[in-house]
Amino acid sequence: MTPPAALLPAPAHAASYLEGDMSIRAWLTTRDHKRIAIMFAIAITAFFFIGGAAATLIRIELATPAGDLVSAETYNKLFTMHGVVMVWFFLIPSIPATLGNFLVPLMIGAKDLAFPRLNLTSFYLYVGGALFTLAALFAGGVDTGWTFYTPFSTMFSNTNVIAAIAGVFIVGFSSILTGLNFIVTVHKLRAPGMTFFRLPLFVWAIYATSVILVLATPVLGMTLALLGIERIWHIGIFDPSLGGDPLLFQHLFWFYSHPAVYIMVLPAMGIASEIIPCFARSPVFGYRTMAYAIIAIAVIGFLVWGHHMFVSGQSVYAGLVFSILSYLVAIPSAIKVFNWTATLYKGSISFDAPMIYALGFVGLFMLGGMSGLFLAALALDVQLTDTYFVVAHFHYIMVGGSVTAYLAGIHFWWPKITGRMYPARWAQFAAVLIFLGFNFTFFPQYLLGIEGMPRRYHEYAPQFTTLNVLSSAGAVILAMGYLLPLVYLGWSLVRGARAPQNPWRATGLEWTVPSPPPTENFATQPHVDEEPYAYPPVAASRQEAAT
Amino acid sequence: MTTAIASAEARPRAETPAAAADKPGLAATPPLRRREMAFGMWVFLTTETLFFGVLFFAYAAMRFAHPAAFAAASRHTDVAMGTLNTAVLLTSSVTMALAVEAAEIGRARIAARLMTATLALGIVFLAIKGYAYHREYTEHLFPGAAFHFAGPLAGGAETFFWIYFVTTGFHALHLAIGVGVVGFMAWRLARGGLAAQSAASIVNAGLYWHFVDIVWIFLYPALYLVSRS
Numbered sequence: 001m002t003p004p005a006a007l008l009p010a011p012a013h014a015a016s017y018l019e020g021d022m023s024i025r026a027w028l029t030t031r032d033h034k035r036i037a038i039m040f041a042i043a044i045t046a047f048f049f050i051g052g053a054a055a056t057l058i059r060i061e062l063a064t065p066a067g068d069l070v071s072a073e074t075y076n077k078l079f080t081m082h083g084v085v086m087v088w089f090f091l092i093p094s095i096p097a098t099l100g101n102f103l104v105p106l107m108i109g110a111k112d113l114a115f116p117r118l119n120l121t122s123f124y125l126y127v128g129g130a131l132f133t134l135a136a137l138f139a140g141g142v143d144t145g146w147t148f149y150t151p152f153s154t155m156f157s158n159t160n161v162i163a164a165i166a167g168v169f170i171v172g173f174s175s176i177l178t179g180l181n182f183i184v185t186v187h188k189l190r191a192p193g194m195t196f197f198r199l200p201l202f203v204w205a206i207y208a209t210s211v212i213l214v215l216a217t218p219v220l221g222m223t224l225a226l227l228g229i230e231r232i233w234h235i236g237i238f239d240p241s242l243g244g245d246p247l248l249f250q251h252l253f254w255f256y257s258h259p260a261v262y263i264m265v266l267p268a269m270g271i272a273s274e275i276i277p278c279f280a281r282s283p284v285f286g287y288r289t290m291a292y293a294i295i296a297i298a299v300i301g302f303l304v305w306g307h308h309m310f311v312s313g314q315s316v317y318a319g320l321v322f323s324i325l326s327y328l329v330a331i332p333s334a335i336k337v338f339n340w341t342a343t344l345y346k347g348s349i350s351f352d353a354p355m356i357y358a359l360g361f362v363g364l365f366m367l368g369g370m371s372g373l374f375l376a377a378l379a380l381d382v383q384l385t386d387t388y389f390v391v392a393h394f395h396y397i398m399v400g401g402s403v404t405a406y407l408a409g410i411h412f413w414w415p416k417i418t419g420r421m422y423p424a425r426w427a428q429f430a431a432v433l434i435f436l437g438f439n440f441t442f443f444p445q446y447l448l449g450i451e452g453m454p455r456r457y458h459e460y461a462p463q464f465t466t467l468n469v470l471s472s473a474g475a476v477i478l479a480m481g482y483l484l485p486l487v488y489l490g491w492s493l494v495r496g497a498r499a500p501q502n503p504w505r506a507t508g509l510e511w512t513v514p515s516p517p518p519t520e521n522f523a524t525q526p527h528v529d530e531e532p533y534a535y536p537p538v539a540a541s542r543q544e545a546a547t
Numbered sequence: 548m549t550t551a552i553a554s555a556e557a558r559p560r561a562e563t564p565a566a567a568a569d570k571p572g573l574a575a576t577p578p579l580r581r582r583e584m585a586f587g588m589w590v591f592l593t594t595e596t597l598f599f600g601v602l603f604f605a606y607a608a609m610r611f612a613h614p615a616a617f618a619a620a621s622r623h624t625d626v627a628m629g630t631l632n633t634a635v636l637l638t639s640s641v642t643m644a645l646a647v648e649a650a651e652i653g654r655a656r657i658a659a660r661l662m663t664a665t666l667a668l669g670i671v672f673l674a675i676k677g678y679a680y681h682r683e684y685t686e687h688l689f690p691g692a693a694f695h696f697a698g699p700l701a702g703g704a705e706t707f708f709w710i711y712f713v714t715t716g717f718h719a720l721h722l723a724i725g726v727g728v729v730g731f732m733a734w735r736l737a738r739g740g741l742a743a744q745s746a747a748s749i750v751n752a753g754l755y756w757h758f759v760d761i762v763w764i765f766l767y768p769a770l771y772l773v774s775r776s
Contacts, residue, residue: 114583180590188583214590218598226605226713235690235709237605243702248608252601 014518016419031116032519036123037102038417043127044090044098045486050134051085052482054078059441059475062468067459075458076143077159083146084137088168089130091402092260095267096213097126097178099409100206102417104182106510106517107200109191109526114184118177125174133167136160145456147257148224150238150249154231161231165224172221175263179213182206191509193528197288200508200532204291205270208298212259212266215302220256223249250312254305262301264398265365266294268405269336272358275412276340278506279355280347283533285339293332293339300329310381319378326376333369337362352504353427357408360435361401368396371446386456389449392442400438407434407485414489415499419516422492426484434481440474507534572653576747588751592758595721599762602714606769609706616703618774620696623688623704624711628679629771632672633763636722639668640760643729647753650746655736658749662733665756669726676719683708711770718766721759728752 017034020026027035057078061069070078101119105112113119136142142164144153153161186199186207199207227249230236237244277284284290306314306322340362349355371393375381384390411431415421444467453464460468502511509526510517573581610617646661680689687695688708696704729752735744 115587176591176594180587180594183590184583184587187586188579214594215597218594219601222598222601222717226601229713233691235694235705237609237706237709243609243613243706245608245612248605252604 014514014520014523016514016516017519018419018516020519029120031112031120033101033105033112033116033119034417034517034519036119037098037100039123040093040097040101040126043123043130044094047085047089047130047134048482051082051090052479054082054085056475056479058082059472061458062460063472065460065462065465065468070458072458073143074141076145076456077137077141079456080142080145081137084133084142084164084168086398087146087260088171089126089133091264091398092171092175093126093178094264094402094406095271095409096182096206096209096263097122097174099202099271099406099413100182100209100267101178103413103510104185104203104206105189106513106521107203107508108186108189108194109509109522109528110185110189111521113181114189115181118181122174122177122181125177126171129167129170129172129174131167132170133164136163136167147253148227149253150227150230150246151240154227154236155234155239155241162228165228169221169224169228172217172224175213175217179210179217182210183214186210191526191528194509197291198528198530198532199291200270201273201284201287201290201294202267202270204294205266205273208294209263209266212263212298212301216256216259216263219252220260223252223256247309247312247314250309251305251314254308255302258305258308259298259301261394261397262297264402266297268361268365268402269294271405271409271412272340272361273336274506274508275354275358275408276343276362277533277535278412278504279352279358280344280349281535282343282345282347283531283535285342285345286335287532289335290339293335296332297329300325300332304329307376307381310378311385316378323376323378327373330369330373330376337366337369351428353422353424353431354408354412354504356428356431356435357404357411360431360438361405361408364396364400364404364435364438368393368401371396384449386454387449388445388453388455391455392445392449395442395445400442404434404438407431410485410489412504413510414492415503416510416515416517418493418496419499420492420496421499421503422496423488426488430481430484430488433477433484437474437477437479437481441471441478442474444468444471444474507532570651570653570746572649572651572655572658572741572746573750575741575745581747581750584747584751585754588754592754595758599714599717602710602717603765603769606710606714609703609710613700613703613706616700617707619698619700620704620707620711621770621773622775623683623686623696624771625679625682626771626775628675629767632675632679633767635668635672635675636760636763639665639672640757642668643753643756647746647750650736650741650749653741653746655740655744658746659733659736662729662736662749666726666729666733669722669729673719673722673726676715680712714766715770718759718762721762725752725756725759729756 017032027039030036057070058075061067061075061078067075101113104110137160140160142157142159142161144157144159144161148161148165186203190199226236227238230238230242230244234242236242238246238249240246273284273290304322304326306318307326310319310322371389375384375390375393411422411427448464448467448471451464451467453460499515501514503515504511509522509528512526513522576584642661642664646658646665649655649658649661683689687693689712690705690709694701694705694708732744732749732752736749
């Protein structure tokens with residue numbers, strides 16, 4: 001397909017961010033948001049495969065009912081490593097720190113983020129903290145689970161809890177600085193004409209995510225600090241034998257960790273909102289409701305943490321309120337799913353790899369969200385708490401949702417970021433493989449949960465064997481699906497065809513600059529004078545219908 | 548610098564020349580950059596508020612769980628030193644506010660002196676706090692094996708003192724960082740004037756200093772005054 005002449009690269013060549021000084025030193029001291037994004041991408045990819053290795057061992061262990069591969073203690077350490085690495089060192093920074101970092105300035109017509117040096121600081125805090133925790137996880141391990149529940153974590157666990165939470169604490173500052181940077185950038189550095197309601201929904205999503213990062217992360221930081229103090233001096237406020245209250249820890253922990261789910265999934269929604277209109281050749285349906293829904297999810301998301309504690313002994317009236325609020329958050333989430341579907345309606349749909357990933361995201365997010373409604377129901381939750389139903393639910397949201405959307409975004413903007421095209425067929429194949437492998441892995445876990453299989457055990461009763469074998473077999477497919485992009489995207493860096501400026505004929509300022517973008521981003525200050533997602537021909541026909 | 552691309556004429560909210568003339572000390576930093584910096588600091592202070600919010604929440608929850616013990620324990624805090632420290636810290640906020648004003652109108656030397664006074668008052672606060680800690684330690688009020696509190700309320704009292712040491716400790720840590728930042732800026736200001744140390748950064752340091760002050764304004768009644776009478 002040949003893009004119209006207007007979309008071809010400008011003849012004048014400004015040095016791209018991948019040219020010029022390519023020494024290691026230049027990269028490690030760069031303040032260019034694009035290079036920092038690449039460094040983040042490399043780091044989180046490494047952590048993804050470390051967390052994935054732990055998951056692989058878990059699934060191998062669970063292929064048979066007997067605990068024959070690892071001991072119960074080792075199993076505890078494995079799922080802790082899997083959870084800690086995946087949540088804090090992959091999912092939280094994944095989309096904001098990589099695609100967000102790369103794209104937000106380009107999308108709003110800015111030269112860089114507001115605080116480039118702070119951006120680099122954020123990267124080093126992330127790497128330093130994550131490696132610190134990783135060292136603790138490898139040198140002896142931690143057996144508390146990623147939730148670090150007291151009093152087990154403060155009084156009884158004999159593992160490296162302090163070192164692990166110290167690293168998470170440091171990575172928290174990376175989150176805060178990244179969020180702060182995005183908030184100031186979106187407020188102060190938009191190009192002339194780029195009003196808030198002309199912002200791409202991806203920017204809206206990153207903005208809302210940043211607000212959560214800035215408001216929730218300090219709560220986790222201080223809570224982990226208090227946990228550490230209590231563990232070191234054996235005095236504190238979480239252990240009941242000291243006059244403390246373990247529920248206090250749970251409240252504070254989930255005050256961060258529930259909004260953290262939206263840190264993971266809001267940017268994913270932003271990516272879907274960019275890709276689906278592009279490959280349906282249709283403006284996003286209900287742009288303003290989409291923006292308001294993002295804000296609503298971010299706000300309500302702060303008020304639902306207590307649904308993690310329905311069986312903890314918190315007041316049943318508190319439980320009722322948290323249950324109702326949890327149902328409320330389903331409304332803006334559903335609005336988004338309906339609007340993506342309506343965007344497809346009468347669109348001219350093509351199934352390029354980013355679109356398959358994005359549609360996979362919508363489907364998996366919907367399945368995960370629907371099962372969330374089950375868990376928000378007080379009575380049903382008593383039955384399902386700490387079973388594989390919960391495991392399946394949050395993996396559908398975080399892995400089926402966020403990771404799939406992250407891959408969608410990587411495939412969508414890969415030509416822009418690297419200046420190379422990847423083999424389309426392989427990418428489509430991987431997208432389908434991941435979708436199938438994911439469902440194969442995690443759908444059986446819903447059924448296991450309903451049948452009552454508890455989570456976090458390394459052995460199980462024989463009646464759960466069939467579904468566990470299915471799940472482990474699915475994990476093999478899923479693992480292949482995740483390894484494939486590494487191969488063909490790596491290949492494309494060397495052998496891939498040169499990418500044009502706008503291979504998908506997408507709207508948005510990032511597609512008006514060459515691929516890969518020049519170091520300065522824009523040769524001249526862009527001025528924005530049209531609405532977002534002005535995709536022909538549907539845009540034109542809808543406009544006609546409106547007049 | 549990121550400001551080159553968004554020129555002043557493209558920004559309708561750029562300051563009028565008259566407003567800029569009032570504060571010549573700020574001229575070294577473009578208006579957009581100043582707004583970015585101030586906004587960034589406000590966002591950071593929002594984060595800090597939530598950071599301390601956990602401590603106040605823990606205080607409220609524990610006070611609710613052990614009301615009598617908290618009332619008894621708070622009578623063992625040194626209210627005279629707490630009050631003196633409140634006065635010291637409020638005074639330091641005055642000198643800091645004046646330093647910011649002086650820097651904004653371009654009076655670098657006065658600003659440097661006022662900032663030196665600010666950091667001196669900060670150090671006085673920390674010294675008094677350290678002395679109070681020492682007294683409490685010798686009175687066996689530091690939680691742990693050596694903790695001693697007569698009467699049946701010892702458990703709750705230990706929780707009170709745990710919260711007391713953690714909250715005032717985190718506050719003192721923030722103040723120590725403030726002393727370092729203000730000291731560094733005063734040093735640069737004294738050496739090179741407003742060319743070496745931008746007034747816009749001093750404005751931000753002032754915001755931070757006042758924030759640390761406000762945290763104390765909440766800590767002081769919560770730890771020293773509530774149910775003391």
